[in-house]
Amino acid sequence: MxxxxxxxxxxxxxxxxxxxxxxxxxxxxxxxxxxxxxxxxxxxxxSGVIMGFTVQVDHAKLGRGIEAFVELSYTGTTPVGEIVRTAYEVPEVQAVYTIAGDPDALVHVRVRDIEHLQQVIDGLRRAGQVTGTKTLMVLGSWTRDA
Incomplete structure (x- = not known):
């Protein structure tokens, strides 16, 4: 450290x-x-504290102003690599977090509108061994500085 x-x-x-x-x-x-x-x-x-330099993007100006997290549950035998692959292949997915407990993964998505969000969720539901989803819409956000 x-x-x-x-x-x-x-x-x-x-x-x-x-x-x-x-x-x-x-x-x-x-x-x-x-x-x-x-x-x-x-x-x-x-020391690796700074891993790189990046740009901040205004996703709303790119037509992806709606942000949500989708909880994904899988069958008990699904390997972690399969969980990540399921979501990684979806272009609207910003990040995939595999987590302990129920659900198995938390997927961060950015979409154009509610209809687009429904399409993304439907696609995730059909992928791999997904047994259930729950969607959480982002109303606002805050990030702690280092």
Whole structure:
């Protein structure tokens, strides 16, 4: 486990807000030199705390403004790889979480509208050894910064 301090947390927050932010922009905000900020970010990358830099997408502007989680239950003998494959092949699926207990998986989807959501759920129900589904619509979201 990598130890991080408040300055590291500030750097992580700033990079999450804008992954293209420069060391020169971040240095005055945390009270360090540009070289010190670079060393800290390099250390966070080298230790695996920062796994990469990415872009945030406004899915609504891409026509996928509805977000939901679908719980999937499978027959008791279904291997985890099959559970992941079932959902992975569906383009609307953003992530698949295999979980302990009932249900077996939680699938994050983004769709155009309710009719599209129904089509995706129907497709998931027909895939693999799915024995049941439950859908949870996202009304809003919040993410904790590092």
């Amino acid at each position: 990598t130890e991080i301090d408040d300055v590291d947390r500030q750097l992580l927050r700033m990079l999450r807000e804008d992954g293209r932010r420069t060391f020169s922009e971040m240095a005055p905000a945390v009270g360090l030199s540009v070289a010190a900020v670079k060393r800290r970010v390099d250390r966070l990358r080298d």
